[in-house]
Amino acid sequence: MKKMTYAEGIREAMRKKMQEDPSVLLFGEDVGKFGGCFGVSAGLWEEFGDDRVRDTPISEGAIVGAAVGSAACGLKPIAELMFVDFLTVGMDQLVNQAAKMRYMFGGKINLPMVLRVPSGGGVGAAAQHSQSLEAWVTHVPGLKVVYPSNAQDAYGLLMTAIDDQNPVVFVENKMLYSAKTDVDENELKPIPLGKARIAKDGTDVSIITYGRQVFDALTAAEALAKEGISAEVLDLRSLYPIDKEAIAQSVGKTHKVVLVSEECKRGAYTGDIAAQIAEEYFYDLDAPIKRVGALNTPVAFATDLESYILPNARDIELAVKSLFD
C-alpha cells in the first residue's frame, strides 16, 4: 500500500480541487513560494501562480474576512492561518460573520469557505503557538469542524470541506504533518463529514478521540490488549457534524468510555461529548466517563514540561485501566 504524509494528503486535496474547480484558491501568510510555515502548500504556487496561491499581509482579520467576502461572492476560498492560536485575531470574522451570515440572512447565502488551522503542541513553540482550540469553534452554530488524523482522511475530508456550502474549520495537527500513513489510492476520494471511523475494533472500552491522539489511543490499546482489555478506538474525524450513531453503537457495545483530546481538559470539546453520553446513553454505562486531555495550564516551553502537560498514550492506558479496577 502507498504511504503518504498528512501534509501531502492536505496538499493533494488542495491541488486536486484547484485543478478541477477554477473557483478554488488558497491564501494566507507565506503560503506561496515559501510553501507555508509547515510546508503544506509547497509547490502549489509554482503550479497555480500568484492569483490562486496568494501570500497575504499579517492581518488575520483580513484573511478570514477575505474568505467570507469572496465566498459570499461565489469563490471557494481556502484560507490558512499560520497557527490556530492566531484565530484570536480573526475570530470576529469567523464567529460573527462566517458562522452567522446564512442564518441572519434567512438562509439566502452560501459560504463555501475552508479555514485551515494548524493546531497542537509538541514542537517547543510555547503558550502562544501550541494551543488546541477546537472547543471554541464547535461551540459556534453555523461552523463545521473537521480534524483528520491521517493522510487518507485529510485528503478525503478536505475534498468534501472545499465543496461544502458552509464554513468549515479544518483543523490540522502540526505534529502529524510529517506522519506517513497507508493510503488506499482507490479510496482517495471525498469522505462525507460526520462519519467517524473505527480505527480499531474492541469490546471492553470505547476510546473516543481524533487527531494526533488517535495514534496514542492505538498505542494504548495495544498495551491494554496485552493485559486482556480489548479497546475500541473511534476516530471522530468530524467534530461537527458529529457521528452520534457511531458513538452510541460503541458505547452500547463496551459500556465504558474514555474520551481523549489534546485540548486542555477544562472546557474541552470532549466534555461536551461526555455530557451527551451522560445525558443520552447513561443507562448504557457501567463506569465513570473518563477524559484525558492536556493539563489546565498554558503549554510551557521546556521540552519536559511540554510533554508533561500534553496527554500521551500512557495517560490513556492508565485512564482505561482505572475503569477496570
Next chain:
Amino acid sequence: MKKMTYAEGIREAMRKKMQEDPSVLLFGEDVGKFGGCFGVSAGLWEEFGDDRVRDTPISEGAIVGAAVGSAACGLKPIAELMFVDFLTVGMDQLVNQAAKMRYMFGGKINLPMVLRVPSGGGVGAAAQHSQSLEAWVTHVPGLKVVYPSNAQDAYGLLMTAIDDQNPVVFVENKMLYSAKTDVDENELKPIPLGKARIAKDGTDVSIITYGRQVFDALTAAEALAKEGISAEVLDLRSLYPIDKEAIAQSVGKTHKVVLVSEECKRGAYTGDIAAQIAEEYFYDLDAPIKRVGALNTPVAFATDLESYILPNARDIELAVKSLFD
C-alpha cells in the same frame, strides 16, 4: 430588606473600589457621560472625571490591550466591552496576552484586571448581540470567570475581582441589569471567588446553574415542589474557580443533576461540568445528567423565535421531570 438592581450592584462595587483605591479606573466605549450602553456606569464619570472613567474609540483590541498593559504596569483597570459578542475582536489580548502572561513569564507578573462583558439574549438584538460565550473563556487557563445572578453577588464578586491579581472575566447578564433583588447591607462586601451559593435547598434533584437561569431554575423549582419534587438550586457564581465541593455535596445528596445555562448547548460550559460529574461522581448518580441550554442556532431576531431558542423555566421543569418518569 433593601432592594437593589443588578446594575446598581455592579456600579456600587466600582464606585466603592474607585473611592478606596486610586489605581482603579474604568474604560470602554461610551462608559463616560453616556453612562454605558446599558447605563451601568451612570454617574461614575461625574464623580471621578475623565481620567478615571474613560471613553475609548471603538477598538476592542486596544481596550483589552490597554487593560493588560496598564495592569502589567500597576493599575487595576476595569475594562468594559459593550457586548460580550465583541470579545471576538479583542480575543487575542485576552487569550494570548492576559491569560498567558504570568505563566509565560514564569510567574513574575501580576495582572489585576477585570473585563466586564454584558451577555445573553432576550432584547431582540439578534445573532451578533445576544451570545453567551463563557465556555470560551472558562476553557482558557489563566483566566478567572465570574457570573453573578443578583445585586448582592454582583457587588461582592466584583469587589473581589477588582483586587484579584489575575485577569477576571466578569460576565453580566443584560436582562438582569434592571432586576431588583434583596440586598443585605451588612453583607455588602467582597465575596470570595469559587464559592457557590445554594439559592434553594432541596433533596431530590440538583439544578446547577448561574446568571439569569438561576431565576428560571427557582421558578421551575416552585412548580416542581407542587408536584412533590424537591429541587435544590445551586448558583455557581464563579465558573472558574468552580466550587467542586458544593457540586459534589449537592449531587451526593440528590443523585440527580440538571445543568442549565443560556449558552447554546453544544460546547456549553455546562458540558464540562456534566463531564466532571460523570467522571468523578458517577456512582452518586441514579439518572442521566440532563442539560438545558439554548438551541444550537444563532439567536434569531423575531421575539418569538428568540424566546423559542433561549431556555426558560418550563424547559428546566420538563428536564427535571424527565428524570422522575
Next chain:
Amino acid sequence: MKITNEQLKDMYLTMLKIRKFEKNAMDKFAEGKIPGFVHLYIGEEACATGACAALRVDDYITSTHRGHGHIIAKGGDLNYMMAELFGKSDGYCKGKGGSMHIADADKGILGANGIVGAGHNIAIGSGLAIKYRKTDQVCVCFFGDASTNQSTFHEGLNLASVWKLPVVFVCENNGYGISVSQKRHQAITDISVRASAYNMPGITIDGNDLFAVHEAVGEAVERARKGQGPTLIECKTYRWRGHFEGDMTVYRPDGELEAWMKKDPIPRVEKYFIENNVMTQDEINKLNAEVDKMIEEANKFAVNSPAPSLESALEDVYSDIVEEGRVR
C-alpha cells in the same frame, strides 16, 4: 460625471424612500412594533443615494448597523425590509436578522452588519472575488467615522491597496460613534488623510451634497473598474436622530442638530429641481405622496405578514442540517 435629469429624479426618489422609510421605522419603534435596536439614517440620505447611483445591479455593497439607507439605495425591496424590521416571515431574513442584518445577495447587498467595522474585511473579499474573476464589478464599502479606528479598517484598506482591489471605501462621517465625538475618538479631522497610509487616493467631501457624493464615488468606481485600485472617500454628514432610537443624545452640544438640519440634503435637491426646471413643486409633492404610499404599502405588508413558525428557528444554520428542537 454627467448626471441626466432622469438619474437625478431617481436619486431624489431614493432619498425620499429612505427618509420616509426611516420615519416610519421611528414611529413603529415608538409604538413598540419593532423589537431590538434601530439605527436611523435620517440626515445622511445623500451619501448612500449618491454612492449607489454610481453602481450597477451586479456591483456589491457592504453596509453597517445603520444600513437601511444603503440597502434602499442599492435597490432593496421596501416591503421585505419593513417586514424584516417587524420580525415577520416575509422579511428579507424570515425574521431571523432584523434591522441590523438585512441582505439581498441578488442585488449585491452583502448585508447590514451589527459588528462595527466588519464590512471592511468582507468588502475586500468581495473585491478579491471580482478581481479573481476579472469582471469589471466593484464593491462599495460603507462605514462610519468611528469604525475607522477599528482593526478591520486598517487591515481592509491595506489589503485592498496592496492587491489593488476594486473597492470604494465610503466613510460616512457623522461626527460621532454613539456618544463619542470624532475629536475624542481620533486625533485627525479629515479621515481621508488615512488614505495615504495605504498609498491610495483619499478625498473629503460634503456628504449632504448629493452631486458631490455621486461625482466622487463615480470617479472612484471608474478607477476601480479599470483596475486602478481602491479609493477612500469621506462624506461629512450628520445623523439627526440619536445613535439608536431611545438615545437621548445628552452628548450633543446645543444647536448642533439645528445647524445640520439646515443642510438637509433633500431640500437642497428640490431647490435645484425648481431652479433648473427639472421638477415643479407640484411634481415634487406628487412624488412625495407616491413614496408615502409605498411606505404605507410596506407597512401593511409587514403588518400582514405572518410571524415566522417556531420550527423555522432550526433552519438555515447550515445549508444541509436542520438543528434539533426541544420539547417544551
Next chain:
Amino acid sequence: MKITNEQLKDMYLTMLKIRKFEKNAMDKFAEGKIPGFVHLYIGEEACATGACAALRVDDYITSTHRGHGHIIAKGGDLNYMMAELFGKSDGYCKGKGGSMHIADADKGILGANGIVGAGHNIAIGSGLAIKYRKTDQVCVCFFGDASTNQSTFHEGLNLASVWKLPVVFVCENNGYGISVSQKRHQAITDISVRASAYNMPGITIDGNDLFAVHEAVGEAVERARKGQGPTLIECKTYRWRGHFEGDMTVYRPDGELEAWMKKDPIPRVEKYFIENNVMTQDEINKLNAEVDKMIEEANKFAVNSPAPSLESALEDVYSDIVEEGRVR
C-alpha cells in the same frame, strides 16, 4: 542629543552583547540544545541599542518574537536569558516561556511576544498607566514592518495619539515579514507616513546608524516625557539570518544580504571610535574578548542550570491557584 563617549562605549558594548548572544543562540540551536523557534536579531543591533540608550531603568518597552536584542539593550541579564532559551529552571521564565516570552518587569521589559503586533496594544496600556500616574516615564514599543498591517498597530497608534500617551513606536523595517517583502505586504515605502493617519510625528531613519536611532528616539522620548504624545519612528534595517533558524531564505534576491552586511552597524561604530580616538583597536579587541567571556558564562550558566521540575508546570497559571496534575 549629546552623547558622551562613555555612553557611546556603553552602546557599543550592548551591540556586541547582542551580536554575540545571537551567534551563540544560533550555534546552540544548530546543536539541538535550544528547542522551539529562534528568531535572531543579527544585523539590527543599532535599533534596540540606540533606542534603549535613550531610556531610564524605570521606562518600559514592549518587544516581539525577535526580542533578544531589545531585552539585552534594556538591561536584561544574559545568564537568565540564555538559560531561558535552553528551557532551564534558572531562566527568566523558569523554562516556561522560551525565546519568545522573555520578560523582566523590574527592568520595565513587558515581554517578548509570539503574537505579531501584540506589543502595540500592551504599550498603550503601559502609556496609560504612566499618564494616569503622572510620572515622566515612557514606553518604547518595538515592532517589525510586517506587523504594521496588523490590527493592533492601527488601534494602538490611534489610541496613543488621541490620548496623547507617552509611547514611542519604533518600527524595525527589515524589509520582510517572513518571506513576504514589504512591497508585497503594503503599498507604501516609508512606514513613517502612517503617522499622519493619527496626526502624530513620523520619521524614517537609517536603522543601522546607531547615532541616528539614538537621536531620533531620544527626541521622541523627550516629547513623550513632556506630555506631548507619541511618535512613530521607522528604522530601515535588515536581518542577516533567516526569519527563524532553519529558514532557507529562498525569497531573498541574490546579493541583498551581502549589500546589507556592508552596512553592519557594529564596524561603523568601531570606525568612529578609531577615527575620533574614543577607543583604540586594542581596546576594542579587549572589549570583544570580555563580551565573549560573558557569553561563555551565560552559556555555562544555562547548561548548568537544572531542568525545571515537572510539578513547576502546574504553578504560575494563577497567583493563587496551583493546578492539579495527573497520575502518570
